[in-house]
Amino acid sequence: xxxxxxxxxxxxxxxxxxxxxxxxxxxxxxxxxxxxxxxxxxxxxxxxxxxxxxxxxxxxxxxxxxxxxxxxxxxxxxxxxxxxxxxxxxxxxxxxxxxxxxxxxxxxxxxxxxxxxxxxxxxxxxxxxxxxxxxxxxxxxxxxxxxxxxxxxxxxxxxxxxxxxxxxxxxxxxxxxxxxxxxxxxxxxxxxxxxxxxxxxxxxxxxxxxxxxxxxxxxxxxxxxxxxxxxxxxxxxxxxxxxx
Ligand code: NDP
Numbered sequence: 449x450x451x452x453x454x455x456x457x458x459x460x461x462x463x464x465x466x467x468x469x470x471x472x473x474x475x476x477x478x479x480x481x482x483x484x485x486x487x488x489x490x491x492x493x494x495x496x497x498x499x500x501x502x503x504x505x506x507x508x509x510x511x512x513x514x515x516x517x518x519x520x521x522x523x524x525x526x527x528x529x530x531x532x533x534x535x536x537x538x539x540x541x542x543x544x545x546x547x548x549x550x551x552x553x554x555x556x557x558x559x560x561x562x563x564x565x566x567x568x569x570x571x572x573x574x575x576x577x578x579x580x581x582x583x584x585x586x587x588x589x590x591x592x593x594x595x596x597x598x599x600x601x602x603x604x605x606x607x608x609x610x611x612x613x614x615x616x617x618x619x620x621x622x623x624x625x626x627x628x629x630x631x632x633x634x635x636x637x638x639x640x641x642x643x644x645x646x647x648x649x650x651x652x653x654x655x656x657x658x659x660x661x662x663x664x665x666x667x668x669x670x671x672x673x674x675x676x677x678x679x680x681x682x683x684x685x686x687x688x689x690x691x692x
Contacts, residue, residue: 450501452476452526453672454519456509456566457536459484461635462585464491465661466533467502469669475531476501478522482508482536501526509536509562512569519569528577529570531672534563534607535585539637541596552599559603560610567614571623580623581672584611585664586683588631588691604629608683615681624680626671631687633659655688 453470457463458479464487467477477495479502481488488504495502503525507518522529537559540551563584574580589597590604608627615625632638632649638658641649650656667686670676685691 449527450474450476451530452478452522452528453531453533454478454480454522454529454566454570455533455535456480456507456562457482458533459488459491459504461637462630462633462661462664463533463535465665466535466668467491467495469662469665470531470533470672471495471498471500471502473669473673474500475672476526478502478518478526479504480507480509480518480536482506508558509534509565510557512565515562515565515569519566519573523573529573530577530579531581531583532566532570533583533585533668533672534566536562537585537603537637539597539600541600543596544598547599552602555599556603556606559600560606563607563610567610567625571614571618574623575618575621578622580618580621581676582611582614582618582623582625583668583671584625584627585668586611586627586629588629588685588687590629591683591685592691611683612681619680624671624676626676626679626681627683628664628667628671629683629685629687629691630659630664631685631690633661633664635661653688653690657688659686659688 459481
């Protein structure tokens, strides 16, 4: 029977590239989205046309109730959960003195609590199978911090703590948990930045170019493969050398 992967935020950007990479690796894929129904459904059709199974499921990852329902639906439709990629994320930038409580909570709830909710929901399934792969998408700003992104950087630093704790809890059960920390990737999330900010970011990248979503997906694909069986609790920067 084929293996199944859940990719949160799989409707666009990095998540969509991860969906395509895992499907090409032989996984059936659950594409989890919040608002982009058409993009999620058309990606599911694209994957099905390649011979793999795919489902698009709407689920706000910040709600444990919705995540538990989504996980049951994945098990019912794809037969299990072998891989979880916690990729769903968003930004709401601003300086701390102007950042509202809601701006802070909303980002932590989606980016960090969302990853916790999904990890909590799939863990019993993976423990029972005595195997599994969890990959959490952090960010280099979770390591370095970034002015104007206290909420986002805190959520991404939290992802690293979550990754290492889960890796320690699940290591003896055959489940690996790792994190990928992208630098600057060409997606909707970065498209909204001004040209001035884009230039300032590029100036900090030794390779002098931004990543494509596939650059991130390739590393996620490796971490989900049999080849990465002895890698756990790690944070791998994929950033053109931005943070060393
Ligand atoms: P996009 O903005 O292109 O896509 C975000 C994805 O997350 C969408 O699929 C969106 O769903 C989904 N999403 C957002 N909130 C929720 C929610 N509450 N529940 C379920 N799904 C949700 O982002 P990117 O592809 O650029 O980023 C993907 C990940 O990579 C994020 O975690 C981001 O923080 C991280 N990252 C990105 C970098 C970059 O330069 N782009 C750099 C470092 C890290 P929908 O389409 O339905 O709205």
